[in-house]
Amino acid sequence: MPKLEPAFYLEKNVLKVAKALLGKVLVTEIEGVRTSGRIVETEAYNGAADRASHAFNNRRTQRTEIMFGEGGAAYVYLCYGIHHLFNVVTNLQEVPHAVLVRGLEPLEGIPDMLHRTGKQRVDYTLTAGPGSLSRALGISTALTGQSLLGSRIWIEDAPAIPPKDIVAGTRVGVAYAMEDAYLPYRFWIRGNKWVSKGKGLVR
DNA sequence: CCGTCGATCTCCT
DNA sequence: GGAGATCGACGGG
Numbered sequence A: 001m002p003k004l005e006p007a008f009y010l011e012k013n014v015l016k017v018a019k020a021l022l023g024k025v026l027v028t029e030i031e032g033v034r035t036s037g038r039i040v041e042t043e044a045y046n047g048a049a050d051r052a053s054h055a056f057n058n059r060r061t062q063r064t065e066i067m068f069g070e071g072g073a074a075y076v077y078l079c080y081g082i083h084h085l086f087n088v089v090t091n092l093q094e095v096p097h098a099v100l101v102r103g104l105e106p107l108e109g110i111p112d113m114l115h116r117t118g119k120q121r122v123d124y125t126l127t128a129g130p131g132s133l134s135r136a137l138g139i140s141t142a143l144t145g146q147s148l149l150g151s152r153i154w155i156e157d158a159p160a161i162p163p164k165d166i167v168a169g170t171r172v173g174v175a176y177a178m179e180d181a182y183l184p185y186r187f188w189i190r191g192n193k194w195v196s197k198g199k200g201l202v203r
Numbered sequence B: 001c002c003g004t005c006g007a008t009c010t011c012c013t
Numbered sequence C: 001g002g003a004g005a006t007c008g009a010c011g012g013g
Helices: A006-008 A015-019 A110-119 A130-137 A175-182
Strands: A025-030 A033-045 A074-079 A085-092 A098-107 A153-156 A167-168 A186-189
Touching: A006 A015, A015 A033, A015 A085, A015 A098, A025 A130, A033 A110, A033 A130, A074 A130, A085 A130, A085 A186, A098 A130, A110 A130, A130 A153
Parallel strands: none
Antiparallel strands: A025 A033, A025 A153, A033 A098, A033 A186, A074 A085, A085 A098, A167 A186
């Protein structure tokens, strides 16, 4: 399937993009090794208005600067000093929206994913969870700022997931975000085994 | 099954 | 100095 068009990433409603990304295929080609997976779980980060976002209140740092660029780039940052978390930058320039990819169903290059992660067998721990899927696909902070229309990391089109098969819940690990921690900004494909086990706040 | 803890970057106070 | 968009190892029940 073809790469998603630039217009896909310019959508101004980040919740729409987070849902539309479900079912699409994330592909990396790192040093000649191609690996891919179907996106089954996402979280929307609503920029300046969102206390859970790194760009809350339009906070600009060297790390977050890429989110202020035009939609269609990768924002990869180091979490807890160890894990490389991959986000899709969306919306127009100066609007720092992003979608975190939290779960993938592995498709191409599974032996390479096993090699990268040191795992013996394929199970949900290979690509469920944002840190795990980055390791499997070879995504690191070296890719932050890369265009998703380029040749190292991109997203391919696939049929949309019907709304009845999309579940919404609260985001994981954002308790610090006060009232925004309760927003239903996490989306996943109902019943899919590659969704991470992380739990958001419940009220 | 569950809770705790270490790893060790980036940014804030 | 402390917390964080996480994960896996370990110990107890």
